[in-house]
Amino acid sequence: MASGLETFIANVKALPRTFRESAVRHGAPTSDRTRSQAVFGNLFLHIHATRTHPHSLKLTSTWALGVSLVSQYAILLATGVLLMVYYKPSIETAYDSIKDLHYVVPTGRYIRNIHRWAAHMMVATCILHMARVFYTASYKPPREFNWVMGMFLFVMTLLFSFTGYLLPWDQLAYWAITIGANIAASPNELAEALGLPKAFYLGDLIKEVLLGGSTVGQEALIRFYVLHIAVLPLVFTAGLGVHMWRIRKDGGIARPDGNPTAASKGVGSMAPQKATTSSELTKTYGLMAVVPDKSAHTGQHTDETVPTWPYLFRAELLVFMVTLVICVMLGLLFDAPLTELANPNVPENPAKAPWYFLGLQELVSYSAFVGGVVIPTIVILGLALIPYLDREPDPPGKWFGWAHEKYVGRASLVYGAVAAILSVAIPVRFGWLRNWFPEIPQIAIILINPGSLLTIAYALWSLFILKRTGSTRLGAVALFTCFLVGFVILTYVGTYLRGPNWDFYWSRSQWPTH
Amino acid sequence: MPGRLEPESVPRRDFLGLAGLWSAGLAILGSIAGMARLPKPRVLPETSSQFRIGRATDFAPGTVRVIGEQNVRVIGTNEGVAAMSLVCTHLGCIVSEEGGGFGCPCHGSKFDVAGNVVGGPAPAPLKWLDVSASADGSLVVDKGRSVAPGTYFKLA
Ligand code: HEM
Ligand code: FES
Numbered sequence: 160m161a162s163g164l165e166t167f168i169a170n171v172k173a174l175p176r177t178f179r180e181s182a183v184r185h186g187a188p189t190s191d192r193t194r195s196q197a198v199f200g201n202l203f204l205h206i207h208a209t210r211t212h213p214h215s216l217k218l219t220s221t222w223a224l225g226v227s228l229v230s231q232y233a234i235l236l237a238t239g240v241l242l243m244v245y246y247k248p249s250i251e252t253a254y255d256s257i258k259d260l261h262y263v264v265p266t267g268r269y270i271r272n273i274h275r276w277a278a279h280m281m282v283a284t285c286i287l288h289m290a291r292v293f294y295t296a297s298y299k300p301p302r303e304f305n306w307v308m309g310m311f312l313f314v315m316t317l318l319f320s321f322t323g324y325l326l327p328w329d330q331l332a333y334w335a336i337t338i339g340a341n342i343a344a345s346p347n348e349l350a351e352a353l354g355l356p357k358a359f360y361l362g363d364l365i366k367e368v369l370l371g372g373s374t375v376g377q378e379a380l381i382r383f384y385v386l387h388i389a390v391l392p393l394v395f396t397a398g399l400g401v402h403m404w405r406i407r408k409d410g411g412i413a414r415p416d417g418n419p420t421a422a423s424k425g426v427g428s429m430a431p432q433k434a435t436t437s438s439e440l441t442k443t444y445g446l447m448a449v450v451p452d453k454s455a456h457t458g459q460h461t462d463e464t465v466p467t468w469p470y471l472f473r474a475e476l477l478v479f480m481v482t483l484v485i486c487v488m489l490g491l492l493f494d495a496p497l498t499e500l501a502n503p504n505v506p507e508n509p510a511k512a513p514w515y516f517l518g519l520q521e522l523v524s525y526s527a528f529v530g531g532v533v534i535p536t537i538v539i540l541g542l543a544l545i546p547y548l549d550r551e552p553d554p555p556g557k558w559f560g561w562a563h564e565k566y567v568g569r570a571s572l573v574y575g576a577v578a579a580i581l582s583v584a585i586p587v588r589f590g591w592l593r594n595w596f597p598e599i600p601q602i603a604i605i606l607i608n609p610g611s612l613l614t615i616a617y618a619l620w621s622l623f624i625l626k627r628t629g630s631t632r633l634g635a636v637a638l639f640t641c642f643l644v645g646f647v648i649l650t651y652v653g654t655y656l657r658g659p660n661w662d663f664y665w666s667r668s669q670w671p672t673h
Numbered sequence: 674m675p676g677r678l679e680p681e682s683v684p685r686r687d688f689l690g691l692a693g694l695w696s697a698g699l700a701i702l703g704s705i706a707g708m709a710r711l712p713k714p715r716v717l718p719e720t721s722s723q724f725r726i727g728r729a730t731d732f733a734p735g736t737v738r739v740i741g742e743q744n745v746r747v748i749g750t751n752e753g754v755a756a757m758s759l760v761c762t763h764l765g766c767i768v769s770e771e772g773g774g775f776g777c778p779c780h781g782s783k784f785d786v787a788g789n790v791v792g793g794p795a796p797a798p799l800k801w802l803d804v805s806a807s808a809d810g811s812l813v814v815d816k817g818r819s820v821a822p823g824t825y826f827k828l829a
Binding site: 334337338341342345348351352364368371372373374376377378382503504505506507508509510523524525526527528593594601605659660661 | 712713714717718719741742744763764765766767776777778779780781790791792793794796797
């Protein structure tokens with residue numbers, strides 16, 4: 160008996176050690192070898208390879224945008240769960256619960272502010288990240304699919320914002336979502352203009368499913384809530400997992416010379432990246448076995464990689480900390496807005512969506528269907544297909560690596576800006592079709608408007624560059640650059656130059672006072 | 674088997690395996706279709722689209738009344754009583770009176786006094802709504818039923 164008791168006591172004493180050993184399947188991460196094992200053997204860490212190329216660690220390769228997106232998402236999840244503790248998704252209580260969060264709940268105001276700012280940052284960072292991937296040509300094979308996954312995450316990010324925007328149930332929320340839902344229903348506009356029978360009013364169906372009614376009310380609020388806190392987080396998290404996994408499986412962050420030799424060390428080599436990833440894949444596994452022999456003492460493998468732990472983890476932690484600091488600072492300094500309680504009888508004037516939708520709102524102010532449905536669909540599809548339509552062996556991972564890319568980029572910047580400004584200035588100065596031909600049929604208003612003409616102008620420019628230079632990459636550069644400047648300019652106009660009745664004003668101080 | 678006349682029969686195992694796979698696939702598709710049906714409501718949760726606006730005698734020719742909480746404007750004329758929706762046909766904001774017609778605050782659509790589009794992105798005129806008399810003689814507007822512009826409810 161005594162020996163049984165002794166064993167028991169010995170087991171209790173050993174508990175911290177035995178528990179740790181059972182949880183971590185290898186020794187303490189003190190050597191390169193055990194750290195590699197930790198990365199390799201841990202469900203969460205093995206989304207990274209065990210070794211990382213120094214090119215991936217350079218700030219200028221990625222500007223850390225992807226990792227800060229992941230950080231922002233993590234911050235949104237944490238603050239979002241906290242907000243859910245008090246938020247009540249009913250039209251009687253939603254507004255008051257946000258007010259409580261703001262004025263009564265300890266730290267509630269800051270948690271809400273941080274959630275709001277992180278959401279804004281995520282949309283902005285997403286666009287910057289997309290631009291960095293584009294201008295470093297990092298979507299080239301084998302990374303085409305990950306570009307598509309990225310577009311998917313971008314659309315999900317916008318849906319997150321759209322659904323979250325309704326939840327405070329204030330005037331801003333109510334009217335932005337009323338407009339948004341009617342945009343979704345705008346295929347009706349076409350059906351009506353063509354005189355189709357009621358059965359073709361697809362918009363009614365979309366609206367009913369989205370809102371659970373024909374106007375924004377309790378049903379809509381609960382639907383948006385479910386999307387925002389359950390459906391989208393699940394879908395987004397899964398999509399993010401795939402995005403991260405593919406980075407690893409595609410051989411890490413794109414770099415100019417897939418596997419540099421000592422001779423071609425560093426960036427700048429024009430040699431195309433190794434054709435497939437299969438060699439990279441076997442390499443990862445091979446590494447596990449060879450780490451202790453070849454690199455434990457130098458930290459340098461024959462292919463110049465460094466251990467992921469600590470180098471990459473340290474960099475990621477730093478990016479996370481910086482992102483967190485920015486979010487907290489913004490949260491402490493600036494309050495998230497909350498206007499009056501939603502009132503279905505009096506719209507906000509002007510009723511503005513969040514900034515990243517204001518470019519869209521510009522287009523919608525010409526035609527709901529073309530500006531709100533057709534053009535965005537074309538843009539999203541066009542962007543998503545870029546890697547399949549441009550397969551030239553650009554050195555991936557190198558900024559502006561293709562011959563004449565900078566030149567074409569600059570020319571497109573000017574062209575895209577002039578076209579976008581004209582598309583706003585002409586209707587503001589001279590009016591549009593309905594002012595010139597009052598009897599014009601509706602279908603002409605729908606199809607021929609400044610937004611659709613701008614889209615066509617961009618497409619033609621891209622085709623012109625394609626033809627002129629004979630390079631699909633330069634055609635893509637022209638298109639993407641036009642899209643970026645168009646987005647920025649229309650967003651600027653929608654944000655700063657539009658006042659009551661969506662009229663044009665040079666500054667807010669000129670808005671009429673009621 | 675080469676040389677045999679009958680077509681080669683699917684081995685029983687493969688058949689069972691395929692049948693199993695197909696039925697699993699169909700079951701999953703069926704479940705998804707069933708689940709997709711749920712979010713489309715059978716009845717819309719709205720309050721009744723009809724509401725009373727008072728007696729016919731309240732709408733002598735020349736009367737104009739805006740019923741704010743319903744976003745409807747009712748007028749009395751020599752031809753009878755008519756109701757017009759104030760919900761902008763562009764994207765659903767509420768128009769307000771402006772320079773002898775109506776203007777929308779959201780994207781600047783302009784309508785004349787009869788609801789016809791005179792400017793901006795609105796694709797259709799403001800809706801004229803059905804007006805009728807109920808059994809007790811008071812007038813009822815039905816927001817769910819639009820009528821051709823220029824339709825008046827004749828007072829007896
Ligand atoms: C919305 C959330 C997104 C998150 C959280 C995310 C995250 C990341 C991360 C962490 C990386 C590693 C490299 C880096 O830091 O730049 C990455 C790479 C990549 N991302 Fe994203 N991303 C998102 C959206 C997008 C979008 C909108 C696109 C483009 C349409 C995109 C396309 C790519 C591609 C192609 C790579 C591989 C680039 C390379 O190998 O150099 N991602 N992403
Ligand atoms: S909702 Fe009236 S103009 Fe857009």
